[in-house]
Amino acid sequence: MRFQDIPGLHVVKKQLSNAVQNQHIAHAQLFQGPTGGAQTAMALAFVSYLFCTQREGDDACGTCPSCQKVHKGIHPDIVYLFPSITTKKVKEAESDAFLPEWRKFMLESPFRTIADWLTYLGAEGNRQGNIPVEETRKLIQKISLKPFEAPFKIVFIWNAETLNLSSGNALLKTLEEPPSSTLFILICSDPQKLLTTIISRTQRINVGTVDEVDLAPFLTEKTGIELEKAQQLAITCEGNISWALDKAVNENMSATTWFAEWMRAVYSKNLIKISLLADQFDAFSKEDQKSVLEHTLHIFRQCLYQISGTSQLIKSLEKERGFIENFSKTLTGEAIGKMSEKVSEVHYHLERNARAKMLHLDLSLQLIRIFHAKN
Numbered sequence: 001m002r003f004q005d006i007p008g009l010h011v012v013k014k015q016l017s018n019a020v021q022n023q024h025i026a027h028a029q030l031f032q033g034p035t036g037g038a039q040t041a042m043a044l045a046f047v048s049y050l051f052c053t054q055r056e057g058d059d060a061c062g063t064c065p066s067c068q069k070v071h072k073g074i075h076p077d078i079v080y081l082f083p084s085i086t087t088k089k090v091k092e093a094e095s096d097a098f099l100p101e102w103r104k105f106m107l108e109s110p111f112r113t114i115a116d117w118l119t120y121l122g123a124e125g126n127r128q129g130n131i132p133v134e135e136t137r138k139l140i141q142k143i144s145l146k147p148f149e150a151p152f153k154i155v156f157i158w159n160a161e162t163l164n165l166s167s168g169n170a171l172l173k174t175l176e177e178p179p180s181s182t183l184f185i186l187i188c189s190d191p192q193k194l195l196t197t198i199i200s201r202t203q204r205i206n207v208g209t210v211d212e213v214d215l216a217p218f219l220t221e222k223t224g225i226e227l228e229k230a231q232q233l234a235i236t237c238e239g240n241i242s243w244a245l246d247k248a249v250n251e252n253m254s255a256t257t258w259f260a261e262w263m264r265a266v267y268s269k270n271l272i273k274i275s276l277l278a279d280q281f282d283a284f285s286k287e288d289q290k291s292v293l294e295h296t297l298h299i300f301r302q303c304l305y306q307i308s309g310t311s312q313l314i315k316s317l318e319k320e321r322g323f324i325e326n327f328s329k330t331l332t333g334e335a336i337g338k339m340s341e342k343v344s345e346v347h348y349h350l351e352r353n354a355r356a357k358m359l360h361l362d363l364s365l366q367l368i369r370i371f372h373a374k375n
């Protein structure tokens with residue numbers, strides 16, 4: 001994770017890279033931000049930068065052995081503490097027992113929440129994960145050795161608000177008399193749940209909320225959804241990037257599948273299927289209907305790029321690439337122009353509450369006409 005992998009938040013990034021460059025690094029830092037925010041990613045980017053052996057200006061290189069180890073969660077000088085649960089196999093909730101899962105979970109996305117983590121672990125009902133006191137006690141042992149290869153040892157505490165009272169107090173002792181060359185990095189989204197004595201011993205890094213203007217293109221890049229839809233999600237997610245990413249992936253998946261089926265029906269002039277799809281379209285919410293049409297326009301645009309030899313402009317999910325390539329072969333630029341026009345017209349009428357089923361049916365028939373005009 002590098003600073004450039006996180007959308008926006010330029011002031012915090014600069015503050016953190018400056019701290020490393022000037023060697024003004026507080027021995028205990030609390031990265032806080034909204035649930036599902038960029039605080040974990042920011043802390044990981046900070047550690048990568050601190051440990052990177054080939055820094056590139058204000059960011060880590062992302063490729064040196066050190067960056068790679070931080071990325072994979074296997075750096076020998078980082079100790080991870082995170083909430084866990086007891087299972088049939090693991091009688092005592094402990095981070096070490098869940099480390100392989102945690103590494104995988106973090107690699108998939110560093111924006112996820114504690115609720116995402118518990119679901120990932122298969123915790124049932126409203127069981128809560130916590131960092132038990134034994135964990136913090138074992139810490140002392142783990143950090144008593146000198147760093148193996150980095151300039152510091154790092155204690156990375158994810159969701160520090162899940163430290164219970166006794167583990168919080170045990171940690172406090174270590175924070176009061178920190179072993180030399182040890183940095184404590186606490187991540188949290190709800191600092192009110194932390195002991196005030198812990199808060200007072202840490203430097204607070206207020207990571208804040210990623211600006212909508214920065215988040216929307218990030219969502220589009222990561223998931224391939226339309227920028228307009230991404231903008232809506234960026235506004236409604238209230239800083240919860242995890243939620244926004246999930247929503248974007250799901251919406252795009254369903255829109256992609258549905259669209260592909262629809263185009264196959266148009267291509268094969270399958271009128272029975274087209275009538276069925278019109279029924280389905282009618283049953284969608286207004287928002288979903290619009291999102292299908294927006295996705296259609298998006299794919300048509302990508303096909304135009306493909307046809308006009310500017311495929312480097314194509315923005316789509318990897319799995320859509322094949323579809324775009326094949327679909328483009330069956331179309332001319334002129335046909336795509338006409339089809340896009342028809343789809344835009346329907347989008348316009350939908351806004352004005354025209355009957356979705358008839359609109360969609362009529363649209364499909366017009367697309368068939370344009371599509372097969374050359375034959």
Ligand SMILES: [Zn+2]
Nearest residue numbers: 052061064067
């Ligand atoms: Zn590096």
